[in-house]
Amino acid sequence: MTEPTRVLVADDQVLLRVGLRMLVETTSDLVVVGEAGTGEQAVELTRELRPDVVLMDVRMPDTDGLEATRRICAERGGEVRVVILTTFDLDEYVYAALRAGASGFLLKDIPPADLLAAIRVVASGEALLAPTVTRRLIAEFARRTDPDRPLARELSRLTGREREVLVLIARGLTNPEIAGRLSVSLATVKTHVRRLLGKLAVHDRAQLVIVAYETGLVSASPLRRPTAGADGSHSAGQAAGT
Incomplete structure (x- = not known):
């Protein structure tokens, strides 16, 4: 149990x-x-x-x-x-x-x-x-982020696909949605997310979103709000991903 x-x-x-x-x-x-x-x-x-x-x-x-x-x-x-x-x-x-x-x-x-x-x-x-x-x-990200600032040094360690995944996470997409967007398996997306957490030395997806915005990798534009799943598990708020 x-x-x-x-x-x-x-x-x-x-x-x-x-x-x-x-x-x-x-x-x-x-x-x-x-x-x-x-x-x-x-x-x-x-x-x-x-x-x-x-x-x-x-x-x-x-x-x-x-x-x-x-x-x-x-x-x-x-x-x-x-x-x-x-x-x-x-x-x-x-x-x-x-x-x-x-x-x-x-x-x-x-x-x-x-x-x-x-x-x-x-x-x-x-x-x-x-x-x-x-x-x-x-809006706070937009105020604090310098769009002309070069990407942080830690981002240079990411592969092109890892950057793509990071951008989609920052845009509010879930793992299944990322898999569909990139035409890869869900397991592959989970592997990319795990590698991103390790390479960027952060402990969850909220921190990945912060890195994406603060480094200028993603510009500040409104995140789309995900619809609740059949179990209503996302009804409590804006999930940074699942």
């Missing part, structure tokens, strides 16, 4: 933490292993409990959620996925959260079923953004 996904809830509001715990534990495949009321506690409990996913508030006393995310991802990048869960969809939070290593950014008004789906999506290694913040994020 597959072990349930281990979730740590970090929020300075006790009532919200209790509510999230009760929601998560209505399912058999997710379990809350701990609660943190500050960013510092979130970092310490992540070290101690080793959750698979951390639901992280932004505005917390002691250490805020963005700094806690940076520390967690620096220490356990690739092992722990952080989802920023906040009432604020401000540009600087979205961009800073992804730069810190977060794999998702969701608003607290998300429907309960969508939040559970989002935890599963991120735990599987994908990246996910609330649709309401996607356009803001792309």
Whole structure:
């Protein structure tokens, strides 16, 4: 039997933490292993409990959620996925959260079923953004990226096909869609994605998107929004790919 996904809830509001715990534990495949009321506690409990996913508030006393995310991802990048869960969809939070290593950014008004789906999506290694913040994020990329800047040195290590795959990931295509676009097998696409993660030293697709935009490989234009699959697994937000 597959072990349930281990979730740590970090929020300075006790009532919200209790509510999230009760929601998560209505399912058999997710379990809350701990609660943190500050960013510092979130970092310490992540070290101690080793959750698979951390639901992280932004505005917390002691250490805020963005700094806690940076520390967690620096220490356990690739092992722990952080989802920023906040009432604020401000540009600087979205961009800073992804730069810190977060794999998702969701608003607290998300429907309960969508939040559970989002935890599963991120735990599987994908990246996910609330649709309401996607356009803001792309605008921020446009502001920060110098279109005349040469490609970063790390991109020189990529093959032509790997660059193609990276561009399509940044445009929001899923693995099956990339396979169809390039007329290759799904297994081949997964191999390219795995190699991209290794060569660019990042831990998930959200970080690949950042590299693609920040190096100027992809210009900032609106990502298309994927339609939800038959299981509705993408209804929680804009997935960076599956």
